[in-house]
Amino acid sequence: MTRHAQKDEISGPPAEEGAANRGECTDVSVNGSKLDAWPPPAQLPECVPWYTRQGNEVLCSGDLGAILRYYRTFHQLSQAQLSELINVDRTSISRLETQDRHLESITDRIRLGDQLGIPYAVLGIGGVRQQDHMDMIACGESVVRLSLIAREEGRAVDALRELDRLVRALEERAQSGKAAREDMVLLATARAEVGVALGDLLPEAHLDAAVQWTGSGARVISYLDGELGLSAHTLSMYGNELRKAGDLVCAVKALQHAIEISPDLGGHATANLLLARAASENGNVAMFDQCIGQCRQALEQDPSISNFFINPFSLREVELRGLLLTARRGDAERVASRSIAMGAPPPAWGVMERVTMAQFYLATGETDTAAAELRTAILDAQVFRLPHQVERAVRLAEGANLDDLVLAGTEAVKAMSNSLGVDGD
Incomplete structure (x- = not known):
């Protein structure tokens, strides 16, 4: 299992790589038809005044004087400093701010837009x-x-x-x-x-x-004030990918922060479910139990919050896997027997559930049943292109000496990796 390099802190997502330092790209192809390469996210400017709610309102007003005043306030500039920045005299800045002067020249408007990052449309350039x-x-x-x-x-x-x-x-x-x-x-x-x-x-x-x-998405939203729902969601996605990559410390921190800032029940429950997964993998029984309890309470309080990440299927799968990881077989048997009164789960959760049920059957000594679950899970994971779930299945098969399934799973991962243009070894 690969382990992601642990981050030094989690106050914000990792810094983005610049366009000049993008490194290797990941090619994605299906049936021989390749998509464009996916390089790392581009480096973006930070501390932009128009990203804030107030700055956006000022920008949308179209009032050039107010726009210049807000720009100066945001960057703590005097009129003289701003005049030097955009290469005009200070008197011109003062007259523009008081609307005693207007920019008639398109050339001047383009130059001002370029220097201060003002969208052309605001300056009347379509x-x-x-x-x-x-x-x-x-x-x-x-x-x-x-x-x-x-x-x-x-x-x-x-x-x-x-x-x-x-x-x-x-x-x-x-x-x-x-x-x-x-x-x-x-x-x-x-x-x-x-x-x-x-x-x-x-x-x-x-x-x-x-x-x-996912980290770059969370980083972008961290520039913006007042977007708590989206910020909580992106942090949850970031934390979950950190967990999958093996950085449990930073995953827990990101998911805890998502729980703290989430303004709605659905986002709160989603982050709790993903934190429960990370907590169980980290052996934190108390945190796992608390998160599962929060998820169950949220779904009982408002079933309409169900989404891809938080739903009765995902709750059962995460709880079952966590109980197995924390060595509570009796509780796991109770959860495994729980029926879900709804339709089929989303494809990814269906595959995850099969792998987890195989883990349960191995824990209860039902090796043949576990092997059947793993075999089906590997086939389904290939159909829906879920190599991570095949790798889970391979590890379980290795522990149970199911050599034929180890070989089948290993070859499946290689095949999926080759179609993506990456190394599956």
Whole structure:
């Protein structure tokens, strides 16, 4: 199992790599048709005044005087310092702020927009590029929603296809200094979704890419004030990918922070469920029990909060696996016998449940039943491209001396890795 390098702190996600230091890319292909390479997230400018709620409101007002005053306040600049920054005399700044002077020249407006990162549309400069951007924002939420549906249906590669153009366009806009708050909110969401999709597709040896992408989504949203729901969600996704990559210390910290800031019951329950997983893997029985109790209480209080991550199937699977990891077989038998009064689970949870049931059967000495579960889980994981679950199955098979399943699982991981252009060994 690969272990991700432990982070020094968790006050924020890891710093993003610059475009010039992107390193190796991960190629994703399906049926011989390759998607574009997925490099690490691009480095983006920080401390942008227009990302804050107040800055966004000032920007949307179109009042150039108010915009200049807010820019100076945000960066703690005097009129003289701002005049030096944009290469005009101080009197011009004063007159612009009091609206005694207006920028009539398009050239002057473009220069001001470039120097202060003001979107051209605010300065009255339109054109085809601006319309393209407006169209992208208008459909961006739909793109993210479609990618999420694709991933939850076991089509993570399709999810990446949906997100590819959107993420690249938003990163380019942010790098140019013309991104507004709505761009960054959308980028944070899309980056987190890219990371979760990569976390489904990549074998354990390459899960750092998923950590990096979910972390970059959490980092973007940390620039923005007042987006607690999205911040909690991205931190939850980041923490879960850290857990899968083996960095349990930072995973726990990220998930605890997500619980602290989550403004709604569903987000709170989702973070608790993922923290329960990390706690059980870390052997923290008290934390695991507390988180499971919180999840059960949330679902009983409001069943409508069910989503891909928090639902009756996921609660049973996480609880069963955690009880097995914390050596409580009697409690595990009780949970394993619990029926779920709803339809079939999402594909990924169905595979996870099979592997976990195999783990349960091995613990109770039912090796033949466990082998049957593992065999089906390996086949299903190949269909839905879930190498991490195959690697779980292989470890269980190794412990039970099920050599044929070890071989089948190992070959399955290699095949899936080769189709992604990564090393599966």
